[in-house]
Amino acid sequence: MTPLLTAASDTTTNPAALLALAALAGIAYVIHCVIWPFGSCRKCDGAGRFRSPSGRAWRYCNRCGGNGARIRTGRRIWTYLKHTHDRDRRTR
Template structure:
């Protein structure tokens, strides 16, 4: 009977590739936030206002103050980092 030889094969996940993918995804998201800094408001759907239950009147959205757009989180981070470098 022949003994089975253990081969030294790499069977685990390639951690370097996952880290590179995460860094590229973060850089892509940051670039997206620099180009398009605003997103539609989630509460009003980008309209900036709501209709009353009767349907005749409307009021401004409390979350976005009637603008219909909110600043993205990535853009807030970008602005904070830019201001931190400027204040040195």
């Protein structure tokens, strides 16, 4: 068997490799949240408004307030940790 085929047919999982993959995915998500802090609103799909059943009138989305964007969960965590760190630095 070739080494590539042998590696593909191995059914055992390496916990260290899975941990490294999870860490890499977490780091990638943090970078993604820092660069792009906003995602599209889940309720209106980023449109910011809804059409009436007739299709002639529209109204703003209640969740995003009409701008079609929401702050990502990772960015909320990042901001909370940053403010906590800043508050701790000011009290010293």
